[in-house]
Amino acid sequence: MNTHFTDPQLILVNGKIWSANRASQNSPTALAVSGDRIIAVGSDRDMLSLKKRNTRIIDARGNRILPGLMxxxxxLSLYAARKLQIDLTDCTTLPEALHRIRERVEQADPGSWIVGGGWDYTRWGLEDFPDKRLLDEISTRHFIALQSKDWHSLWVNSAVLQLCRIDETVEDPPGGAIRRYPGSREPSGVLQERAGEVVYQSIAPxxxxxxxxxxxxxxxxxxxxxxxxxxxxxxxxxxxxxxxxxxxxxxxxxxxxxxxxxxxxxxxxxxxxxxxxxxxxxxxxxxxxxxxxxxxxxxxxxxxxxxxxxxxxxxxxxxxxxxxxxxxxxxxxxxxxxxxxxxxxxxxxxxxxxxxxxxxxxxxxxxxxxxxxxxxxxxxxxxxxxxxxxxxxxxxxxxxxxxxxxxxxxxxxxxxxxxxxxxxxxxxxxxxxxxxxxxxxxxxxxxxxxxxxxxxxxxxxxxxxxxxxxxxxxxxxxxxxxxVGEEAHLGSLEPGKLADFIAIDRDIFQAPSEILLDTSVLLTVRNGTIAYASEDGLIL
Structure with missing residues (x-):
């Protein structure tokens, strides 16, 4: 038994704890937590010997126990913000994407911004990027700005180009590209890399x-x-x-x-x-x-x-x-x-x-x-x-x-x-x-x-x-x-480290790799506190 402190408030037993950088046949089965730290790792018997009157016991039911993932x-916030915006990630055709954009425009006041993204023109079967005319047909009374799936291209309508003063006379900025119609200097409505910065600066977060x-x-x-x-x-x-x-x-x-x-x-x-x-x-x-x-x-x-x-x-x-x-x-x-x-x-x-x-x-x-x-x-x-x-x-x-x-x-x-x-x-x-x-x-x-x-x-x-x-x-x-300089505190399950760990319902080390696609988390402990427990998972 490897211990660091005493008086645990939580003990997990009957698990298969992944330690070091490998899955070991002789890996520990239990750990104890006090406050926000792991205080001991070892056998069920050793950990239960630390039990106090108010210690909570979790039976891992033989499941794998891993460090909390990072x-x-x-x-992070941009992912959350996308919940408030137009998400085109699952649109498989251009008409489907345009319909979704139109729906949002119809709900918005003229002069407002319509933002979002996730589009991929190759997924739509197009040979080239979409252009501003497609968005202008929906509205020139709203400012429409939509990021590509990779975030490196911004599809905008004419209203945005006019607001940001991007026209035939404007040169590509250093580190950026203004896509233009073939044989012309007219911007097509797709701004790449630093060319899109002036638009982003105009949108209130x-x-x-x-x-x-x-x-x-x-x-x-x-x-x-x-x-x-x-x-x-x-x-x-x-x-x-x-x-x-x-x-x-x-x-x-x-x-x-x-x-x-x-x-x-x-x-x-x-x-x-x-x-x-x-x-x-x-x-x-x-x-x-x-x-x-x-x-x-x-x-x-x-x-x-x-x-x-x-x-x-x-x-x-x-x-x-x-x-x-x-x-x-x-x-x-x-x-x-x-x-x-x-x-x-x-x-x-x-x-x-x-x-x-x-x-x-x-x-x-x-x-x-x-x-x-x-x-x-x-x-x-x-x-x-x-x-x-x-x-x-x-x-x-x-x-x-x-x-x-x-x-x-x-x-x-x-x-x-x-x-x-x-x-x-x-x-x-x-x-x-x-x-x-x-x-x-x-x-x-x-x-x-x-x-x-x-x-x-x-x-x-x-x-x-x-x-x-x-x-x-x-x-x-x-x-x-x-x-991020946190290896002394996170990333493995050892005494003295912060108590971030999870239980999963598959033994990912002993099965074909395809089992990863069906793996579910039964329990997430973050900072010594249960942050998630599946309804059909471990009995707590």
């Missing part, structure tokens, strides 16, 4: 009161899936909401926050200058973009896209990127850099390599967000420079057709989890919600099976790049905790 890449019900619903959805913490990239405005909820005892998830680079140096002005946080709400670093995305064909490539004559968009030049990274390191802030194309990943790795030694001494854990396509020569640089690969398995599940269409044979090193692990790199996994589902069991299956559409009947996409379920689970637990 989604390492979310936009929801207040805490407006978004509060959606946030509480969102927290519950995460907890029901076994997620107790998230890494989130959002503005200081959303972070202020989290601070208010935390102070009121209403923040349902641990939030580890990365703020956009444009706020670096403005911390005091934005109200978070002296705050660094704790194990529940913490400022971890700075987010910046090196390029765009595959879906919008704006990811920065070493060679042109297959069938196209361009190499994507460099949202930041190498010089600009290096300067931002230098400033961040000077302020002892880790960098989380978005890079999808092979050129962008090379650019970011080289920039982070220049500060690798300084960063190690300062304890900074830099990361590349997405790292979707890598040149094989660059894969060893993650381990060499101590750069974490922050990746989202569900992107692969739905990107395979785009990879084959636009990257061709280069797709051999897309989502190269196996190669990265063999090179010694640290992987962390997330969802990028609301772009993809944050269901971690689907994400685990995508990492292990690499099936297009997460369909078990499909052949695996470069199966040599799959990883075992134990390694995929580590990317959702102690590796994600390590990335």
């Amino acid at each position: 989604d390492a890449h979310t936009h 929801p207040t805490l009161e407006e978004i509060y019900p959606a946030l509480q619903e969102t927290f519950g959805e995460f907890l029901r899936l076994g997620i107790t913490g998230v890494h989130s990239v959002e503005s200081p405005y959303e972070f202020a909401h989290y601070r208010q909820l935390y102070e009121r005892g209403e923040l349902g998830l641990r939030v580890f926050w990365y703020f956009p680079i444009r706020f670096l140096g403005r911390e005091a002005e934005e109200g978070f200058g002296a705050y660094r946080g704790d194990h529940f709400l913490k400022i971890c670093g700075v987010k910046m973009f090196a390029d765009g995305a595959l879906g919008s064909q704006t990811a920065e490539m070493l060679e042109p896209y297959q069938g196209l004559e361009h190499r994507g968009v460099a949202v930041m030049s190498a010089e600009e990127l290096e300067e931002h990274i230098r400033r961040s390191v000077e302020q002892r802030l880790a960098c989380a850099v978005h890079a999808i194309g092979d050129a962008a990943n090379r650019k970011v790795l080289r920039a982070l390599g220049k500060v690798a030694q300084t960063s190690r001494k300062a304890g900074l854990r830099h990361r590349i967000e997405h790292a979707q396509l890598l040149h094989p020569d660059d894969i060893p640089l993650f381990a060499r420079y101590g750069v974490i690969a922050s990746m989202q398995p569900m992107h692969l599940a739905y990107d395979v057709p785009l990879i084959e269409r636009y990257w061709g044979s280069r797709g051999r090193h897309a989502y190269a989890w196996g190669s990265l692990r063999k090179s010694g790199a640290r992987l962390i996994f997330g969802s990028d919600t609301p772009i993809e589902t944050f269901d971690p069991w689907k994400g685990l299956y995508a990492a292990v099976a690499r099936k297009p559409g997460n369909d078990p009947a499909q052949p695996s996409f470069y199966p040599e790049e799959s990883i075992p379920v134990e390694e995929a689970l580590a990317a959702y637990t102690h590796h994600s905790a390590h990335a």
